[in-house]
Amino acid sequence: MDDSGGEGESVRMFRAGIPAATIVALTGVPRSTVFRRIQVATDRDPTLLSDHTANRKPPPVTEAKAVPAVWATRVQEILDYRARTGCWPHQYSEDTKTRAMAKWLAVRLAAWRRLELPAGHEAWLDEQLPGWKQPSRAVRDAQRWVERLNQLVAFTMQTGSWPRYLGAADEYERVLGVWRHVQRQKLSQGILAPDQLAALDSRAHGWRGPTGQGRRDA
Structure with missing residues (x-):
């Protein structure tokens, strides 16, 4: 079709x-x-x-699976984190425990979106972790930021060059070039989040340097 x-x-x-x-x-x-x-x-x-x-019709009761015991511990950690910060955990956080919580939640979300979350698990999460299917805009923005960083790192590894936003070879390179330029602007303005700055410095060495024609600094 x-x-x-x-x-x-x-x-x-x-x-x-x-x-x-x-x-x-x-x-x-x-x-x-x-x-x-x-x-x-x-x-x-x-x-x-x-x-x-x-x-969607509810699945047969016979398909239901028990929620793993470790889930209760992880959900409580996320609830405590939200109570302290008012936010969902971010995958780019410098805190290892926070990153682990964010990754765990992301895996559940991905399984739910692919319709691969076992029967009963979705209802349990709905009850125990209200709003888990609709992360805040801040979380979505944070996840998109991490995706762009991953793409930037992959681009530089594959090409040996920084992506250009002027004279880019294609739209993908232009988007990455603009994204890097925006991060540099935020750094100069003093508004780049510390966690994001640390991630850029550790994973995209030389990202602060001149953009030039997209060539990496020697």
């Missing part, structure tokens, strides 16, 4: 509550294609996941 133009069949089926794995079986479309279409549609329309959840 072709999902080009408007909301395609795979996305309509997903919105109607049909699991992605079932869509693959019913349509014959490759699993990677179905998941990619759903992900793209979700990025464009955040209501897609809530519609899917609302329309």
Whole structure:
């Protein structure tokens, strides 16, 4: 089935509550294609996941699995962290324990979005950790920042160059070049978060240097 133009069949089926794995079986479309279409549609329309959840039939009781005992400890740590800071844990934090909490939550979120979270686990998390499916904008921004840093590091390792925002070879390089430029501006203005500065210094050596034509400093 072709999902080009408007909301395609795979996305309509997903919105109607049909699991992605079932869509693959019913349509014959490759699993990677179905998941990619759903992900793209979700990025464009955040209501897609809530519609899917609302329309999805509850799984048979026999499929339910017990929540691992260690989850209770991790959830309590996250609740304590939120009580202290008012925020969700960030993956770029200098604190090892905070990073571990953020990674644990990210894994659960990814499994839920892929519809791979075992039956019963979602309901338990909904009850024990309210709002876990909708991290704050600050958390989303923090996660996007880490993704950009990872992409910057990968780009420099692959090309031996800093990405350019003027005269970039493609849109991907331009986006990374702009991102690095913004971090340099924030540093000069004294508004770059300490955790982010430490991450840049430790992982992207020389990022503060002149942009030039995108060539890395010798």
